[in-house]
Amino acid sequence: MSDLRSAELRAGGLRVAIMTDETGWHTGRLKKAFRARGVEARCVDLATCRIDTTWSPYGLAIPGFARELPDAVFVRGIAGGTFEQVTLRLGILHALRECGIPVYNDARAIERSVDKSMTSFLLHRAGVPTPAAWVTESAAFAQRVLMRETAARRQVVLKPLFGSQGKGLQRLGASAARDGTLKPLPPLRGYQQVAYLQRFVGTAGASRSTGTRRARSASRAGFDWRVLVIGGRAVAAMRRVGGRGWIHNVARGAQCEPSALDPTLAALAERATAALGLDYAGVDLIPDPSMPDETGVPLVLEVNGVAAWRGLQSVTPIDIAAALVDDLLDRKLAGSRAGALAALPLHAGR
Missing domain, CATH: 3.30.1490 (Dna Ligase; domain 1)
Structure with missing residues (x-):
């Protein structure tokens, strides 16, 4: 029986694995969004999965799914470890894809985004403006x-x-x-x-000004943008202002402020995400101080393929977890199933 037919005949509807090395705010939001769609979501640590060629019928053992596989996989986190450990964890994601399971984001895309050298190479090759x-x-x-x-x-x-x-x-x-x-x-x-x-690209004094005193103050403090891209479309943006010195990470004290998602920011973030082949991404951009404030094209600093969104959620009305879940189910999984149906042999007499 094909994976598609097995999934459709399984009682209880769709089951999704959220691959994560820790549970908390993000996984809670995702599970709630999946429940709202009638989907059962289970958190699974990649470190507990294994390749096992005696484990029929797939040769993969995913805790919580017996001898079956999930209908789809959402990658929320991959724990660090030795080179061999990380290779195996990514190998599990590769193996799931080989079994026809939609993985969001898949291992190939995550590998590109985690490796800063490959990110820089692919952005440059795609003509996306990025620092040397x-x-x-x-x-x-x-x-x-x-x-x-x-x-x-x-x-x-x-x-x-x-x-x-x-x-x-x-x-x-x-x-x-x-x-x-x-x-x-x-x-x-x-x-x-x-x-x-x-x-290094400095930001003090560089601003896509909104004409407000707060925007001018943020400009002097230094900032960058985080743009969230889901399913090839930029859906939300924020400015990360200040922080410890010149580093504008929320984890290092930067403040989140809402930001208009203008066409330039959106287009650059979408191009960067496409260059790395990601389903969803957090794209970090910074003003180019060599260009005029209003007409300058920002530079893409980094592209995060396992992006957190708690800070962004605090300044946008969009339900980010729901948007991610909808894209996985309605585009990624639906597209995979349509492809599987098209590949099935025609019944006799049809």
Whole structure:
């Protein structure tokens, strides 16, 4: 019996696995949204799943689903671990896709977004405006980049290749030091011997002004935008203002403010999401200070394929969890089922 027919004949309707290493606000909102659609959603830690070729009929064991597979998978979180552990967890997602299960976002897209070097490469290749970036295992080459950028009176940001919430970021360059001296490249041991350098883009004084005193104040404090894209369409935006120094992550003290989703922001966020092949994404953009306030095209800093949205939810009336669930069920799952039906052989006599 095909996976499609098995799912349709199963009593109790659709069942979805929310892959997460922790439960809390986000998973609670998702489960509520799935219940509203008559769908049973269970939280599953990828670390508890396994590939087991003796486990018929699929060779995959997903806790809570006996020998069946979920009808769809929503990836909310993947725990860190050794290279081998993370490879296996992503392998489970790859295997689910090979079994015809819609995975939202799938492993290929997550791999692209988690790896900052691949994100920069794909954005550049797609013609999406993004700060210049250099990624290398050579500390000597990275030091030459730093010296060259400093000579041009620019700064760079050293980032972990895999990281989030502003952790491990260092701003380098002569003007970053109070005495004007060049800060040498830090040892790469703390960065797993890989240097990811991204040209620093300052935001103080750069603003897509709304003409309000609050907007001008936020501009002086520095800010960036977070735009949420669902199913290829930008649906909500916010400004992250201030924070600890120049890093505008909510986890580091930035304040969330509502932001108009103008056509330029929306189009750039949608193009960035498409370049990485994501079903949904949190796209971080920053004003380009080299361009006029009202006409300048922002730069895409990062694209998050396992995006949190608690901060954004606090400043938008859109029910984000419901929008995500609707897109998974009405576009991703429905499209997968339509494709499976089209692939079934015609009945005799038809």
